[in-house]
Amino acid sequence: MPIPVVALVGYTNAGKSTLLNALTGSTVMAEDKLFATLDPTTRRRAVPSGREVLFTDTVGFINNLPTLLIAAFRATLEEINEATVLMHVVDVTHPNAPEQMQTVIDVLEELGADDKPVVTALNKVDHLMTPNGSGEPSLDDLLARLGPAANLAANPVPISARDGIGFDQLLAQVEIALEEDAGFVPVTLTAPFAQSELVDRFHRLGRVQETSFDESGTTLQGYLPARELGRFAPYVARRSNDGRANGRATRDTSIAAPATVIQD
DSSP: OOOOEEEEEOBTTSSHHHHHHHHHOOOOOOOSSTTSOOSOEEEEEEOTTSOEEEEEEOOOBOSSOOGGGHHHHHHHHHHHHHOSEEEEEEETTSTTHHHHHHHHHHHHHHHTOTTSOEEEEEEOGGGGSOTTSOOOOOHHHHHHHHGGGGGGOSSEEEOBTTTTBTHHHHHHHHHHHHHHHHTEEEEEEEEOGGGHHHHHHHHHHSEEEEEEEETTEEEEEEEEEGGGGGGGTTSEEEBOTTSOBSSOGGGOOSSOSOOOOOOO
C-alpha cells in the first residue's frame, strides 16, 4: 500500500516551508520572499498513530501567475494532483488573507484538485500573542478575522509554524482526513501467534486502539481501510460503532476472499 501524501498548498509567504521544516526536521529554504520554493520537496514523518506520511512542500500561489513561471510550477502542481490530502496553509494575520484563500481555492479548482480532503492550517498565531507568549487566540477569534472567508477554511487548526504551536492537533486532523479518504472501518483482528505478520501489517495499514493476548493469539481492536480487509481474512471481523463484532473474528466468512495483493 503506498504511503499517503499530504501536499502543503497556500499563498506565497504563508509559511509552508517553515511548517514543513518544523514538522519533519528538514531544512527546506524558508524565506520571506516570493517563490522561495519552486521545486516540490518531500519529507517523511509519522502521524499520532505511528503511520508514515509523506509531506510535500509546493510553490506558493499568487494572483495572475505570469506565463513565464508556468513551467516552473508544473512539477509542484503535479504533486498536488497526486496528493492524498491537501494542507492549506494560511497566514491568518495577513490583511488580505480572505483574498489569498480564495486565490488558492481557485487554483485548486483549475487543477481539478478541489475534491481532495483539506486541512486548513491557520498559521502565524504567534504574531497575535503577547511578547511573553500568552494570549493565544481561539479558533473562533481567528475565523472571525476571516469574515465570510471563514467558510473556505475546511477543518481549521490554529498553529504557529515558527513556535510549534498546534502541531499535535494539526497532525491529528491530518490523520482523520487520511482515514476518511481511505474508508477506515472499525474491526477486530484475532491473529494466531503463527500469523504474526498480520499484526505487523495492521500497524502499517491501520490504527490500533487496543491490543490483548490469550492462548489463541493476538487480538487487535482498531481501524483498517475497508479495501484492505481481504488481506486479513479469515481472522478479521468488522465491528459496529458500539464496539460489538459482527461475527467471530477467528472464522468470519462474511469477508470476501483476499483481493489482489499489493506489495507492502
